[in-house]
Amino acid sequence: MIQYEIDILALSEVRWTGMGEKRIDKEHTIIYSGIDATRDQGVALLLTNIPAQAITSWTPVSSRIITARFLGSHAKLSKVACYATTNEASTEDKQSFYNGLVGVFKDIPRHDVLCLLGDLNAKIGNGYTFCPEVLGKHGIGERNDNGELLIDFALLHDLVIGGSLFPHPDIHKYSWTSPDGRIRNQIDHCLINRKCPSSLQDVRAYTGADVGSDHNLMIATILLNLKKHTRKCPLPVKPLFASAKLKDNEMKTLFSVELSNKFETLVLPEDADCEKIWESMKSCYQEVAESTIEYRLKLNDE
Known part of the structure; x- marks a missing residue:
């Protein structure tokens, strides 16, 4: 370098x-x-x-x-x-x-x-x-x-x-x-x-x-001039779900059941385009993940 x-x-x-x-x-x-x-x-x-x-x-x-x-x-x-x-x-x-x-x-x-x-x-x-x-x-x-x-x-x-x-x-x-x-x-x-x-x-x-x-x-x-970004804490990192928990069969089953139930109650308007459908499906996955596997507790959590 x-x-x-x-x-x-x-x-x-x-x-x-x-x-x-x-x-x-x-x-x-x-x-x-x-x-x-x-x-x-x-x-x-x-x-x-x-x-x-x-x-x-x-x-x-x-x-x-x-x-x-x-x-x-x-x-x-x-x-x-x-x-x-x-x-x-x-x-x-x-x-x-x-x-x-x-x-x-x-x-x-x-x-x-x-x-x-x-x-x-x-x-x-x-x-x-x-x-x-x-x-x-x-x-x-x-x-x-x-x-x-x-x-x-x-x-x-x-x-x-x-x-x-x-x-x-x-x-x-x-x-x-x-x-x-x-x-x-x-x-x-x-x-x-x-x-x-x-x-x-x-x-x-x-x-x-x-x-x-x-x-x-x-x-x-x-060709791009970078500008210093002042921060008082570690770099913000987008929170990640503890997906490793899905290796456990019980948790995997729970996640699948909750997701299936979520999709059954999902109602889309007749004029929904691809973007709206994507956002609705994404929201379902996020809500179920938050209630089941939850987020990783810290950055280096394996």
Whole structure:
């Protein structure tokens, strides 16, 4: 981070369980999320002092998704760091991951500069003519299933895939190399709102960075002045339900019964659109969760 002057570093496969905020040294703070994770997952954001002082809130969504919001001089910056399932994962696991992202994006204000980044295990290919709304002219390789899902998600949320926008040699586009060195792919990405593409100045891989991984360091340059956010207490974190309690069969049964009863009494107006239906269903889940499994008591409660 020091050598490449990185202010916000998104990390995948952190392998830490639980969640929390830690001051590593005088210059760096880490926020991490490994909720209900095995030690092959976990995500984090490692911050220098400037973004650490500008952060207004953060949410450990899951062992694959973490979000943070930063105060800017002219606009707020919402960062979503993630670690997607592999291309060989089941359809259910892939859908679960993207459903989680959809839920996250619903809570992000539309006027924020929004940046999604991380190991998305998605090969987008060179498909400018296929989907010019999302892709630039500088993607590489052949698209895989995860690439299709990422492009569909970007279309749905009005995002562009930054790595396809800038004309770099292929060596500066590949983000992953196989152990035998024969296969190289562009599977780590940075996406940003289509309404503010000028904020994204560059995206490229740095093969010289010694990161001890089969992934190359990917750096996205974003033009945005962050502003110090004064706080007198730890960073506010969106409260999370104690979902681990659902591993208990009795609690799982209770939750299912209460939820079923809640849906039976749910009445929707005839003219209800998708948004109203979604909000009603979301409210049912939240009310039942509050009355059964309740919230986690503290940040590092596992």
